[in-house]
Amino acid sequence: MLNPQWLRSFATLARLGSFTRAAEALDLTQAAVSQHVRHLESSLGPLVIRRPRAIELTPAGQATLDYWRELDEADQRLRGRLADENACQGEVGIITPGGIGLLIYPRLLDLQAQRPGLVVRHRFAPDPEVLQAVLDNRFELGLVTLRPDDARLASCAFLEERLELVMPAGEQVECWEDLRRIGFIDYPDGQAMANRLLSRHFPGSPGVKDLPVRGFSNQIGLMLEPVARGLGFTVLTQHARRAFPRQDEIRVLDCGSPVVDTLWLIHRAEWPLSARAQHVVEHLRGTVGAMAPSLPAGKAVPGDGDAVR
Template sequence: MMNPAWLRSFTTLAAEGTFTRAAETLELTQAAVSQHIRQLEAQLGPLLIRRPRGVELTPAGHALLAYGEEVARAERCLASRLSNADALDGVVSIITPGSVGLSTYPKLLDIQRETPGLVVRHRFAPEEDVLQAVLDNRFDIGIVSRRPDDERLAIERFCEEALELVIPADAEVSDWEDLLRLGFIDHPDGQSMATRLLARRFPGKRLGEVPVTGFTNQIALILEPVARGLGFSVLPRHARRAFARQEAIRVLDADRAIVETLWLIHRAEWELPRRARHVVDELHVRLAKD
């Protein structure tokens, strides 16, 4: 790694043109600046042509100057990002299961519109991918339905969601055998959600007994095959409400929804930036109104 003090002396000398002016700018002695340049030339070869009225850069000197300018830009960028930690403007990245995103993403867009300079980056993903993306520091915030047990994560209760068993509007379902005849429409989080709901609704029965009659990873289309009579599915209430053709579907035992907690996660080693905390707090408020 290049010695930062030597590099600073070189770029200053290139800008000022003489050792005298460079030393004054750096508040060093000329001997110190000369020593820095000699150290660099010992590593990189001749960098300067010393002339009576100033210095001229060799090709190697021009290459080092370009490198020094890149380092300076990177330092300015880092300083800007660090100083921006308490600002509301900047990027906030959030990753959620698709069913959660259906309710949160429109609210995220509202928050962005109301907060000048804020940029929201959102991604839909299965829960396992949400967890890994936050652990890998690829996203600031994640939302999951199962509370993780990982000391690297800060975990807080976010909100509650109701899981619903959704069937075709004209289907007659009164027992487990009727569900077996219908079949299951799966989705990226379908196995997990259906297992949790069915275990409570039909104790002793297993989702593995039910034939899978469809699968889609397009969250907005999960209920389309249900609406066409091809099977049942299990989704959060807000995902079901987002489906356009409500007349073609029905919630089985609508008064017996299974309510679960959603958890917000982020890396525990550092606090969320102010803009990310602002987004989380605003989401809390807006989801509470639903």
């Protein structure tokens, strides 16, 4: 690669048209500028025609000047990216579990509509995949349900989400046998979430593995479709349940003492968030974060239908 200082001297000479003025602009001696140009010419051939009162670029000199301009523009782009001056331009990647993803993705699209230069890249994934994706720098931001203990990750509390047992609208659940009769609709992390809620509401129960599985889906947006059709029950977050469009076809069991998770916002700890990512976080905190937390168990949420026993 050509020496950047030689190229800078040559470009300044081409711009000012004089070795003397170029030396003054660069705070160098005229001999130093001449030497830099000679070094380039030893590799590239004649770059300038020296005349008594001016210089003229040769074709090789013009090509070298174009090359310097491309390098300078690339340098400015790099510095701009590192400085991250514009919070409303470029791509931001965020990876989240399904339930909270259903809540925040429309709000991310709202932000992108307001900031056309911003590109939001979002992915649904379980906690282990979220952690690995952020560690691998494939996504700048992530949300997880368990606070990581990895020193490479910074984390802060973002939002609470409540687990709910959701069943077909025509069903009643009074005991464990009712759940065995209805059957479980499973999904990635579904059994772990179900065991946490069921152990609280049905102490001493054998756990979700005792229940027949009536279906499985890895699409969180479709999780309640089999439930609404009467094929089984499931346990998922309140945010995911609220995103289902046919609320009159499902019911939420009042499980008494609620199981509430704290969602943790994570990013790499070794370097600060980009201005774009900070802008996204501020937007989400101002919209999603401002939402009221879950109501105490046993109280109906307007528009959600009644919790049932």
